[in-house]
Amino acid sequence: MKYSVVIPAAGQGKRMKAGKNKQFIKLKNEPIIIHTIRVFEADPWCHEIILVANEQECETMRELMKAYQIDKVSMIVAGGQERQHSVKRGLDAVEKAEIVLIHDGARPFIRHETIHQLVDEAIEEGGAIVAVPVKDTVKRVKDKRAVETMNRSELWAVQTPQAFQLSRIKEVHEKAEREKKIGTDDASLFEWYGYRVSVVEGDYLNIKLTTPEDLIFAEAILIQRGKR
Numbered sequence: 626m627k628y629s630v631v632i633p634a635a636g637q638g639k640r641m642k643a644g645k646n647k648q649f650i651k652l653k654n655e656p657i658i659i660h661t662i663r664v665f666e667a668d669p670w671c672h673e674i675i676l677v678a679n680e681q682e683c684e685t686m687r688e689l690m691k692a693y694q695i696d697k698v699s700m701i702v703a704g705g706q707e708r709q710h711s712v713k714r715g716l717d718a719v720e721k722a723e724i725v726l727i728h729d730g731a732r733p734f735i736r737h738e739t740i741h742q743l744v745d746e747a748i749e750e751g752g753a754i755v756a757v758p759v760k761d762t763v764k765r766v767k768d769k770r771a772v773e774t775m776n777r778s779e780l781w782a783v784q785t786p787q788a789f790q791l792s793r794i795k796e797v798h799e800k801a802e803r804e805k806k807i808g809t810d811d812a813s814l815f816e817w818y819g820y821r822v823s824v825v826e827g828d829y830l831n832i833k834l835t836t837p838e839d840l841i842f843a844e845a846i847l848i849q850r851g852k853r
Contacts, residue, residue, distance in 0.1 A: 631715035634730030635704025660733035747788035
């Protein structure tokens with residue numbers, strides 16, 4: 626089953642404290658964004674990649690795609706003020722796919738097996754997310770005091786990709802734009818609209834690179850996968 630993927634990579638990632646867009650930080654001599662895109666470049670199910678970049682960095686991204694011989698990036702579009710706005714611009718560039726994935730540019734360790742499970746689930750249910758059960762005890766805190774211990778058996782940490790039938794996620798984003806609704810992620814908008822979201826269990830190595838400490842784990846994952 627063919628799919629398109631929108632990869633928002635327009636944020637500056639201030640928590641990384643790198644002084645530049647974290648997408649350009651190199652792991653094993655390749656920028657993070659290239660590691661991420663290579664996963665989809667190598668997946669025969671992937672029809673096209675829409676990359677959403679900061680307007681001032683679009684040309685840099687084009688140069689990177691050329692330098693690293695990336696063929697499936699069909700378009701690089703300028704992002705918006707918020708991630709949600711950037712995703713919508715990416716979705717607007719997708720025309721023919723039945724299923725579209727939305728995936729963080731700084732999450733380079735998703736596996737093809739998980740992607741394919743997600744696509745199959747989205748075909749059946751309309752929308753699907755990758756998530757993993759929460760390992761730690763989670764408490765609700767108010768004014769620095771624990772006020773409630775959550776039922777861990779019902780808590781899952783959500784990752785990306787998130788997969789949707791293209792027609793549905795487009796109408797969801799259009800309504801959210803009209804009503805000025807900002808969601809925590811695309812699945813939360815899907816739920817807000819009234820659609821169901823199915824869950825595919827992923828793995829704990831599918832981390833998002835957000836802080837400097839995450840780069841240590843990323844290097845270890847690359848070594849484990851044989852990319853020394």
